[in-house]
Structures are given as C-alpha cells and as structure tokens.
Amino acid sequence: MEVAxxxxxxxxxxxxxxxxxxxxxxxxxxEGFYILLHWSEEDEKRGPR
Incomplete structure (x- = not known):
C-alpha cells in the first residue's frame, strides 16, 4: 500500500x-527514513516499550 x-x-x-x-x-x-538508535545498558534492562 502506498502512503501519501x-x-x-x-x-x-x-x-x-x-x-x-x-x-x-x-x-x-x-527509500525513506532510516534511523540508527543508541541503546544504553539501562535501555536493555528495561526492555522493549
């Protein structure tokens, strides 16, 4: 599906x-957006949102 x-x-x-x-x-x-994220150890412990 194409998004305007x-x-x-x-x-x-x-x-x-x-x-x-x-x-x-x-x-x-x-091809659009790409984003490189910075994860801290704290983020790893918290897990996905």
Missing amino acids: RKPGDDDAVLRAVQRDVRVREARLGD
Whole structure:
C-alpha cells in the first residue's frame, strides 16, 4: 500500500522518535527514513516499550 506523504512528515517522524529514544543518526535516504538508535545498558534492562 502506498502512503501519501506530505511535506514535513519526515520532520514530524524524527521529532516523535527523538522524544522516545536517543537518536544517534537519522537520515532521509532514497527509500525513506532510516534511523540508527543508541541503546544504553539501562535501555536493555528495561526492555522493549
């Protein structure tokens, strides 16, 4: 299913992700967003949200 994307959608996604996890790198590539996350040992102990 194709999702229509509006200008600014990617910025909104990035802001939402940054509120929840520490983002090491986020880039908009040819195929869309990819994000490298930084996990601490504390995050590992807490487990998935």
